[in-house]
Amino acid sequence: MELIYIDIATLDDLEEIYRIEKSSFKTPWTKELIREELTFPLSLNLVAKYNGRICGFLLSWQIPPEIHILTLAVEPESRGIGIGRALMEGLFAEAEKRNCCKFTLEVRASNKDAIEFYKKFCFLPKGVRKKYYQDTNEDAIIMWREKGDDRK
Numbered sequence: 001m002e003l004i005y006i007d008i009a010t011l012d013d014l015e016e017i018y019r020i021e022k023s024s025f026k027t028p029w030t031k032e033l034i035r036e037e038l039t040f041p042l043s044l045n046l047v048a049k050y051n052g053r054i055c056g057f058l059l060s061w062q063i064p065p066e067i068h069i070l071t072l073a074v075e076p077e078s079r080g081i082g083i084g085r086a087l088m089e090g091l092f093a094e095a096e097k098r099n100c101c102k103f104t105l106e107v108r109a110s111n112k113d114a115i116e117f118y119k120k121f122c123f124l125p126k127g128v129r130k131k132y133y134q135d136t137n138e139d140a141i142i143m144w145r146e147k148g149d150d151r152k
């Protein structure tokens with residue numbers, strides 16, 4: 001059976017994370033920015049391995065009791081088989097160990113797929129940051145998942 005395994009990301013994972021980042025976003029983060037996140041003291045970063053190979057990642061900050069998800073991606077050829085779910089469930093498990101129970105993120109208003117994905121995990125749209133994304137001047141939807149939002 002093929003197994004999805006979630007691990008804490010390290011600097012050794014930089015190249016793989018950058019590869020997935022480039023294949024997932026029109027305006028990818030630079031390798032330097034990802035490197036900074038992988039060494040930032042407040043970071044809680046995860047990688048998903050499928051058959052031992054990194055195929056997804058999630059970068060976040062832990063500011064108890066909150067987790068701020070910065071970015072999340074699964075390589076295009078490995079989407080739709082539960083890797084995004086494994087990353088989110090891995091995050092919730094790590095968050096519990098660190099006394100974090102609230103989760104927030106910003107997502108591009110046009111990224112309907114990601115918004116639907118986050119709704120699956122009981123994230124609710126709670127606000128808008130106007131023209132948040134400098135590359136397109138696009139608005140960000142602010143989503144939150146708090147205690148009581150996870151009744152599903």
Ligand SMILES: CC(C)(COP(=O)(O)OP(=O)(O)OC[C@H]1O[C@@H](n2cnc3c(N)ncnc32)[C@H](O)[C@@H]1OP(=O)(O)O)[C@@H](O)C(=O)NCCC(=O)NCCS
Pocket residue numbers: 024025071072073074075078079080081082083084085086106107108111112113114116117120
């Ligand atoms: C969003 C993303 C991470 C989802 O990863 P994935 O591995 O394909 O997701 P999964 O297969 O684990 O799906 C998890 C659940 O979300 C649902 N889901 C995934 N994409 C969805 C969509 N577009 N619309 C509705 N539901 C969706 C799945 O049906 C699944 O539900 P289920 O477990 O109840 O069956 C992936 O599509 C991606 O990398 N997108 C590009 C990067 C991106 O936009 N990231 C977000 C930036 S804020």
